[in-house]
Amino acid sequence: MKFPIVQIPLIFFVFSILSMDSVIPQLLGQEGQLYSGVLPQNSEVFEGVQAAMKGENEVAEKYFAEAMKKQPGSRPGGVNAAMAFLDPSLEFKSFDKTRFWLEKTAENFPDDPEAFLLLADIALSETRYLECSMLSKHALSLVEKFSVNPQRQHSLRVYGEKLLADVAEHRKYWNEAVKQLTKLHELEPKNAEYLYRLGLVQFRLGQKDEAVKILSQAESLDSKLLPALILLAQLSEQLGKNDEAAQYLAEAIEKNGDNPRVLIAAADLELIWNHLDKVKMFAEKAHKLDPNSSDAVITLGIVDLYAEDYKEAEEKFMKITEVQPNNSEAMIGLSLALCEQNDARQLRRAFTVAKRNADQNPYSVDAQTALAWVLIQANSLDEAEKILMRYFNANELNSLGAYYLAVIFSKQNRKEEAILFLKTALEENINFPKRTAAEKLLKTLTE
Numbered sequence: 001m002k003f004p005i006v007q008i009p010l011i012f013f014v015f016s017i018l019s020m021d022s023v024i025p026q027l028l029g030q031e032g033q034l035y036s037g038v039l040p041q042n043s044e045v046f047e048g049v050q051a052a053m054k055g056e057n058e059v060a061e062k063y064f065a066e067a068m069k070k071q072p073g074s075r076p077g078g079v080n081a082a083m084a085f086l087d088p089s090l091e092f093k094s095f096d097k098t099r100f101w102l103e104k105t106a107e108n109f110p111d112d113p114e115a116f117l118l119l120a121d122i123a124l125s126e127t128r129y130l131e132c133s134m135l136s137k138h139a140l141s142l143v144e145k146f147s148v149n150p151q152r153q154h155s156l157r158v159y160g161e162k163l164l165a166d167v168a169e170h171r172k173y174w175n176e177a178v179k180q181l182t183k184l185h186e187l188e189p190k191n192a193e194y195l196y197r198l199g200l201v202q203f204r205l206g207q208k209d210e211a212v213k214i215l216s217q218a219e220s221l222d223s224k225l226l227p228a229l230i231l232l233a234q235l236s237e238q239l240g241k242n243d244e245a246a247q248y249l250a251e252a253i254e255k256n257g258d259n260p261r262v263l264i265a266a267a268d269l270e271l272i273w274n275h276l277d278k279v280k281m282f283a284e285k286a287h288k289l290d291p292n293s294s295d296a297v298i299t300l301g302i303v304d305l306y307a308e309d310y311k312e313a314e315e316k317f318m319k320i321t322e323v324q325p326n327n328s329e330a331m332i333g334l335s336l337a338l339c340e341q342n343d344a345r346q347l348r349r350a351f352t353v354a355k356r357n358a359d360q361n362p363y364s365v366d367a368q369t370a371l372a373w374v375l376i377q378a379n380s381l382d383e384a385e386k387i388l389m390r391y392f393n394a395n396e397l398n399s400l401g402a403y404y405l406a407v408i409f410s411k412q413n414r415k416e417e418a419i420l421f422l423k424t425a426l427e428e429n430i431n432f433p434k435r436t437a438a439e440k441l442l443k444t445l446t447e
Contacts, residue, residue, distance in 0.1 A: 042067055044070065044077065045063065048062075048063030048077045048081065049080050051063060052101065053084060064076060064077030064078050064081075065108070068109065072148050073146070073152060074149065074152075075114060075152070076105045076114065078105030078115065079105055079114050082099075082100075085097040102118050103115070111145070113142040113143050113156045113160065116135050116136075116139035116142070117136065117139045120132045120133075120135035120136045120139065120163050123135060124163060127170075129167045129170060129171055136160045137160075137164070140161070157187065158184065158187050158188060161183050161184050161187065162184060164176075164180050165184060165197070169201070174205050177197075178202065178205070181194050182198065185198060192218040192219075192221035198214050199212075199213075199215035199217075199218060200215070200231070202214060204235075204239075211228070215231055215232075226261060226262065226265055227252060227256045227259065227262060229252035230266065232248045233246075233248035233249040233265075234269065249266055252266065253266060260286040260289045260290040263282045263283070263296075264282070264283065264286050266282045267279045267282040267283045267286070267299050270282065271299075271302070271431060272430070273431070276306055276307070279303055280303050283296050284300065286299075287300070294324060297319055298316070301316035301317045301320075301333045304337070305333065305336060310337045310338075310340045311337075311341070313333060313336075313337035314334060317330045317337060321334055328360070328361050329366075331356070332357060334353050335350045335351075335353040335354035335357065335370050335374055337350075338353065339351075339373065339374045340377070350374045350377070351374050354367075354370050354371040354374040355371060357370070357371070365401070368390075368391065369387070369391070372388050373400075373404050375387070376404060376408060381412065388404055388405045388408075389405070399424075399435075400432045400433070400434060402425035403421070403425040403432070403434050403435075403437070403441075405417075405421045406419075406425065406438070406441065407441070409421065410445065419442065422445070423442070426438055426442065
């Protein structure tokens with residue numbers, strides 16, 4: 001369950017990455033996907049990567065050329081060099097050198113698709129969809145001729161087709177997405193991801209019966225996926241079709257009401273609709289069915305936050321953090337519960353928890369805004385404003401963050417700015433724990 005200080009997103013397999021920092025796991029993940037069965041690090045590749053890390057590029061290129069002569073069809077060493085500059089263990093990563101080695105590899109080995117695909121992946125992460133599409137199609141044309149290593153050829157083909165599917169979904173070209181996802185399913189019929197995505201796209205196209213059928217097939221391949229009806233309830237809510245979402249939710253509960261994950265998903269939806277009694281009911285039932293469900297306990301803690309029962313919320317979130325000390329949702333909830341108790345010791349605890357979580361999750365809007373609220377409670381307004389304005393300037397500020405900024409501006413007698421951000425926080429029909437407080441503050445400032 002996502003912490004509901006923003007509208008709960010439907011979990012797509014399509015990633016949405018807006019910075020080079022966050023593309024690192026995506027690119028590093030390809031190394032396993034594209035592993036060809038031939039050890040990628042023979043001695044020449046190893047020596048070449050070492051030379052590349054030292055800036056001895058010409059030496060590295062000679063090693064990589066020799067490696068390819070010995071193992072035709074294996075991954076070009078320049079790709080390994082590119083990945084080396086994204087190694088998570090490095091204190092300072094060099095994205096320019098990553099790009100340099102991918103481009104150099106594409107130049108030195110123009111018949112090998114992989115560097116082109118990785119460059120396409122970077123383009124996708126930076127929302128350059130046309131560039132991603134063109135690079136992917138060029139790479140796929142190379143894949144067709146790449147017969148020296150069939151296993152690697154298959155992995156490269158899947159990678160390229162997946163990038164084209166990602167582009168289609170990002171651009172909402174649903175018919176093209178159906179075409180690409182169908183092709184991916186044909187390439188890897190046991191991969192539930194592609195069926196899952198295909199079902200959701202079919203639903204967007206209004207083919208509801210087909211969507212249910214396909215999503216059910218995906219669930220049969222991967223039991224970790226949510227059943228079709230609850231997925232369609234989530235998607236309907238995201239599309240603003242609340243009546244339809246409620247109908248799908250009722251059907252999902254009737255059919256899968258003994259599934260704890262369905263119950264938590266139901267609680268998520270009811271939380272958006274501010275039906276707190278139902279949220280509590282679903283969460284309690286999920287907890288009874290699965291006493292080890294951290295999501296159920298977190299959901300109950302969130303209900304306590306809405307009810308402003310901060311002691312009860314603290315107890316529930318503490319229960320999770322004692323077992324899962326790095327659970328970000330529980331840490332957010334705990335920090336919010338602690339800082340609201342009008343106690344200096346609890347406020348210090350709240351800051352410790354919120355700061356650690358923010359440091360561990362530097363790209364999490366929820367973690368960063370929670371820290372900002374703790375800072376506001378500690379009257380560190382300037383520091384909190386810096387955090388929140390960073391997300392505002394990046395157009396990533398959520399409704400709760402907008403309320404937090406309004407509180408800061410209200411405390412600083414910046415009335416017009418406070419009113420503007422309060423209206424922003426309240427204009428969307430999104431539930432968050434401080435919504436009632438935001439409505440009261442807006443009324444006070446506009447009277």
